Amino acid sequence: METPAQHSKKPNRVSESGLRINISKLSEGIHDFNLQADPSQLELGDTFTSPVSVNVKLDKSSTQIYLKAEIALDGNFTCDRCLIDFKSEFRTSFNIVFMYEARGLKGEQSNDIQILSPDTNHIDIAEDVRQYILLAIPIKILCSENCRGLCPSCGTDLNQNQCKCDSETHDPRWETLSKIIKNEKNN
Ligand SMILES: [Zn+2]
Ligand SMILES: [Zn+2]
Structure with a gap:
């Protein structure tokens, strides 16, 4: 068999x-x-x-x-x-x-x-x-590490153009850094 x-x-x-x-x-x-x-x-x-x-x-x-x-x-x-x-x-x-x-x-x-x-x-x-x-396959897919994304207010692709919105607050990557700078200024 x-x-x-x-x-x-x-x-x-x-x-x-x-x-x-x-x-x-x-x-x-x-x-x-x-x-x-x-x-x-x-x-x-x-x-x-x-x-x-x-x-x-x-x-x-x-x-x-x-x-x-x-x-x-x-x-x-x-x-x-x-x-x-x-x-x-x-x-x-x-x-x-x-x-x-x-x-x-x-x-x-x-x-x-x-x-x-x-x-x-x-x-x-x-x-x-x-x-x-x-x-x-990554959970978050990025075209590049430095991709600036879309402006949350007007939708402009910030890799291509700058818009007139208050851009300082739009980039979450700088948030921590701005906090540190702020704290240093206050001390
Ligand atoms: Zn991108
Ligand atoms: Zn904008």
């Missing part, structure tokens, strides 16, 4: 993605892979426009495979301060240790330690790549 194929224990929403690595004939030591996937295959929505490029370094030993993945892709973002749309390269990375199944190790899986059955032929990191990209 045939034993059923070992499946990854976490839900795998991503099908054939190009982010699969054949480890069945891999010698011990360090190996590099350049993998690519389409953002739509990773269900990343329409924020990302370029293919997802993943540089993978594997260090294989008899007991485990250490994997380091560096992800790069282009995305279209909207600045939370000035509301312009801008294109930006997006990078993130992650590490996973795949440990070959040994007695007593079962059930100790986490995101960065995964258990491999000794007869596993492929490592598929598509779901990991997807999740690390989604985790790495």
